[in-house]
Amino acid sequence: MFISNLEFMTGKKVIKHLGLVQGSSVRAKHAGRDIMAGLKNLFGGELKGYTELLQESREEATNRMIEQAQATGANAILNVRFSTSSITAGAAEIYVYGTAVILDGLD
Amino acid sequence: MYELVVTLILISLGYFFGRRAERKHYKSIIAREKIMNSLPAMASRMPPQDGNYDQMLVSGSVVIANDYFKMFVAGLRNLFGGQMRSYETLLDRARREAVLRMKEKAKSLGAEMVFNVKYESSNISGQTKKKPPIIEVHAYGTALRKI
Numbered sequence: 484m485f486i487s488n489l490e491f492m493t494g495k496k497v498i499k500h501l502g503l504v505q506g507s508s509v510r511a512k513h514a515g516r517d518i519m520a521g522l523k524n525l526f527g528g529e530l531k532g533y534t535e536l537l538q539e540s541r542e543e544a545t546n547r548m549i550e551q552a553q554a555t556g557a558n559a560i561l562n563v564r565f566s567t568s569s570i571t572a573g574a575a576e577i578y579v580y581g582t583a584v585i586l587d588g589l590d
Numbered sequence: 591m592y593e594l595v596v597t598l599i600l601i602s603l604g605y606f607f608g609r610r611a612e613r614k615h616y617k618s619i620i621a622r623e624k625i626m627n628s629l630p631a632m633a634s635r636m637p638p639q640d641g642n643y644d645q646m647l648v649s650g651s652v653v654i655a656n657d658y659f660k661m662f663v664a665g666l667r668n669l670f671g672g673q674m675r676s677y678e679t680l681l682d683r684a685r686r687e688a689v690l691r692m693k694e695k696a697k698s699l700g701a702e703m704v705f706n707v708k709y710e711s712s713n714i715s716g717q718t719k720k721k722p723p724i725i726e727v728h729a730y731g732t733a734l735r736k737i
Contacts, residue, residue: 487645487732488706489635494642526607527657527680528615529687530724533714534653537726541649563647565730567712575714575726 484549485559485589486581492559496587501555505580506547509570510540537575541565544579557583600658608657612679619686626693631704631731642737646699649730650691653714654684656723681725685709688729701733 491497519532552560563581570576637643656664660676667674689707696704708730715724 485645486647488647488708488730489637489645489732492645493637493639493734526604526611527655527660528608528611530653530655533724533726534651537651537653537714537728541651541728564708565649565710565728567710567714567726567728569712569714575712 484552485586486545486549486563487559487561488563490562492561492586495589497584498587499585501552501557501583501585503580504548504551504555504557504560504583505578506544506549506551507576507578508540508543508547509574509576510536511574537567537577540575540577541579544577548579548581552583555583557585558589559584559586601662602659604658604660604662608659611657612683615683615687619683619690622690623686626690626697629693629697629701629703631689631693631707633707635706637705637732637734643734644737646701646733646735647730648692648695648699648701648704648733649728650688650693650695651726651728652684652687652691653724653726654680654687655725656680661723681711681727684711684725684727685729688727692729692731696733699733699735701735704731704733707731
């Protein structure tokens with residue numbers, strides 16, 4: 484699966500548009516990580532635990548989007564956008580969406 | 591009385607450690623930005639039309655928290671209004687760090703440039719007012735690698 488946030492791929496032609504595909508994941512913070520982050524909160528600086536957590540969450544959302552695109556028979560997703568929203572204290576939703584297309588000459 | 595002492599200790603800890611951490615972070619950002627200058631990241635949506643390129647989505651993100659001292663200063667600033675420098679540097683650091691991470695990923699994939707860079711920032715600490723804000727900045731774009 485080929486993913487890009489440009490609207491086209493250089494040198495390849497879009498044969499068919501298959502519409503919007505999306506994936507989302509909501510993750511809560513882990514209590515152990517929360518305590519460490521609480522300490523770090525006093526001194527400022529990067530909270531590595533949360534960075535990893537959100538990265539994992541983003542990967543999961545992207546995988547869900549890819550699954551959906553594969554189900555429609557696409558071989559590429561173009562114009563991908565990310566968005567994050569905090570739902571309550573301690574949980575964040577990651578949302579990914581893009582246009583599923585079939586590109587010429589791509590396996 | 592007890593609470594006041596605890597608050598003062600927290601503020602002074604935040605002042606010393608926070609300032610040191612920020613200085614260290616800025617130093618490392620400036621040093622890495624110099625190295626990464628060879629790999630430009632652009633907001634342009636039109637990649638060069640000459641030659642064939644491989645396109646890959648790359649992203650970098652960072653979660654960063656303000657220290658207790660800065661939160662206290664910002665609280666005071668909130669009364670009078672005006673420029674909140676303690677938050678400005680926080681966001682500046684987070685954005686530059688996120689872009690650096692994105693570029694590092696692009697470099698490890700052998701890319702030459704990154705196009706259509708978008709930023710996205712969100713507050714993930716929730717609605718708690720007593721805690722310093724935790725901010726996530728995510729930068730993503732399309733890395734181009736010459737075939």
